[in-house]
Amino acid sequence: MKIGLEVHVALPTKSKLFCACSTTSEEPNSSICPICLGFPGSKPMLNKAALEYSLDVASALKCVSKNRTSFVRKVYFYPDLPKSYQITQLHDAIGVDGHLDLEKKRVRIRRIQLEEDPAKIIREDNYTLVDFNRSGLPLLEIVTEPDIASEDELREFLNELRSILYYLGVDIEKELKVDLNISVSDARVEVKNVTGIRNLVDAARYEIKRQEELVSKKQKIVAETRSYNEKSLKTDASREKESDEEYGFIYEPDLTFYKIEEKEREEPIIASRIAEAISKKYGCSKKTLLELVQFDSKALELLQHSQGKWPIQSIINVIEVLKRYESIKLSNEKFTELLEISKSGHQITDQIIKNVTSGSHVKVTVSDVSSEEIDEEIGKMIAANPKIMLEHEKNPKALNFIVGAVAKKLNASPRLVSERLGLVLKKGFKN
């Protein structure tokens, strides 16, 4: 079984791909101009920030880029397309021949191209509305080779890709729009315009099952375009009118060739790779680490800053708690404070986080005390409280009093005191 994807990602630029209109307006048709409405006489001007973002993605996905890029017109008639052609790329795409490595698989990237989003169609019962705010938003299309071979790989690929995009500054809260190409046998079936990870996986699962059933019944699979119905969770054959013949691509003559300057791009942050390295180094679970940092740059920063200085388990625990209380955005210093508190045996609570972040917490610093000093103090405490020694056989919690008192007196870590107490009791109390 082979799955290939065409993933459409909205780039996080302030203005649209070919005009100065804002990309974030809410009210329908409030962010429009003659250019993104395709008015006669208007001409597109390329947003260089979009070009930069797409080159970053191409580089992170190890694509090869030519020294220039150019655009084409793809002609089709639809009310969401104000010029009746979409400005997209063909020959001189942003990048080609890249790859993205999964845990056990390399998925090849065929092509990455920059294009404009059509307007948004809003279908009502017996009429259709068009919101041109979306017209001209910068989209990056990432086309893979059909290298994905299972639902798990599909999910892993999507998460890996989203993580890379997230670390490049792309807003992954916006749903991905994906075309799925699935072939169980020879025939290639395209499921168009699926949005959201859950729908994608559901659509793929349904389509794989459908094709497998046809194969087992020895029926022919038709190479066709289908659409996914989110309600019925099924794919249906859709009538696709345009073909490459009719798109009639020509160079976009209003835009020139854009030189791509060769420059060192920053090494991309690949969270899964960092998680793997840390898990190997400290012997903890990669999965746990990845869950913390895959879509959380702050968590990754705290992890990288503190690794090696503190026990990895403490770091993981504190990050987990911070994420649970949605308090991950704190400084390295405050994070260190929390690690200290945690190490001293205290549970990190919502209240402690609040106190630490607001600075009102009385610092729980652990002084530098030797085990001899602790042992000595334990001895004194036991001597002063003989009753406890009699009770602790029946009730281990009775010892907590001694631990607490010693820790408080010496300003020592309760955990350490507890450890010493255990040893002292084992060796036998000598007085």
Next chain:
Amino acid sequence: MGGAKDSKKQKIEKVNYPKLLRELSKLNDELRFFTVINENVSEGVPFSVKDNLCVKGFESRAGSKILKGYLPPFSATSVERMMNKGFGFLGKTAMDEFGFGSFGVNTDVVAKNPFDDKCVAGGSSSGAAVAASVMKNHVAIAESTGGSISNPASFCGVVGFTPTYGLVSRYGLIDYANSLDKIGIMARSSSMVRETFEIIKGRDGYDSTCVDKKVSALKKKKIVVIDQLMNGVSEEIKSTFQVLLARLENQGYAINHVSFDFIDKAIPAYYIISMSEASTNLAKYDGYKYGMQYGDFTKKYNEFFTNARESFGTEAKRRIVLGTFVRGASVKDKYYTKALKVRTALTNKLAGLMKDSFILSPTMPITAPKIEEARKLSPLQTYAMDALTIPPNLSGFPHVSFPYAYIKGMPVGAQLVTSHFNDYALLDFVSEWEKSFEYQFKHNL
């Protein structure tokens, strides 16, 4: 008359607008060269704008019914620059629909030749040429894709200048074929052309193909005449052209006749590229966003836009169909891609020829034909009329058409071509020419 002697003076000169508007309106009833006249203009040297250039708040429909009523929300950069310099916007001039034509007859407002109103004014910038011809003190902003400035300039006896592709911003131009469209100038004299060129050229943040190159004035001592270009030229024009060459030889130019077969490829390459681009440009006219409104929104979109697009004229429909065909995936390499290669090859060869020479030819193979005759020509016969103007247009070379003879009272123009960005050399040449040749005009508003 040789136009203004001092361009600075022109601008101070007070124009009697009430009188001009009165006379213009009267003459326009006869010659039909303006589609819109701006009655509110009151000062500055008058300039007109070809109907395919947007002027904010003035109907701009590129000679097409489908854009009827379109009031652009912005002005073309060239128009804005003229207005900012204090020129008076006089109105929009007639043209073939979207520039598709050589005689100005492919539209509802058919401009007539000021020398003989039975004859065409040329095309596609028909109205602009008439406006430049009939007014003493006027510059017409026009546009050429394959010869739309040279052609009517020749038929109407004015100077028609098409700058190097990319020197004048196309922002606000209703596109015909974007890689070929060039905004240029028509006037009674090279000095008026030059003054206008200075104003409208130069980089524009709204057109990525517009450059800020330094324009040179490298005078060439040699003139190349390409044999193949003379093949379709009428005998009477051939003989006047020989006289012109003799005069130029007398003035010190060396005339070289060369054979250049490849130039015959220019017409098919031009029509393939221009129709390919045109068919995509015209795709946007679906009848609901601007221009003519097709109110019946109860129809399905496909039916709706198909109905709306019936408003295109015959030539526009022909170019949409042919242009869509030649860029279709299965034949694209045979036509569109090949035409692009021919253009590159032709450009290189012509550039080689022009290293130390100008290229000179008659502008048109004939003098202005009768309107009725022009209407009877087949599309292929019409396309052949562009044989002389297409090569420099296809390659983006600057060229100028200037009147050099009159045959039976009808003006005849010659077209001078030079290398990219050597535009001033052309204007210097014509300015020199004007010292020894007096242009004739029929009307003097």
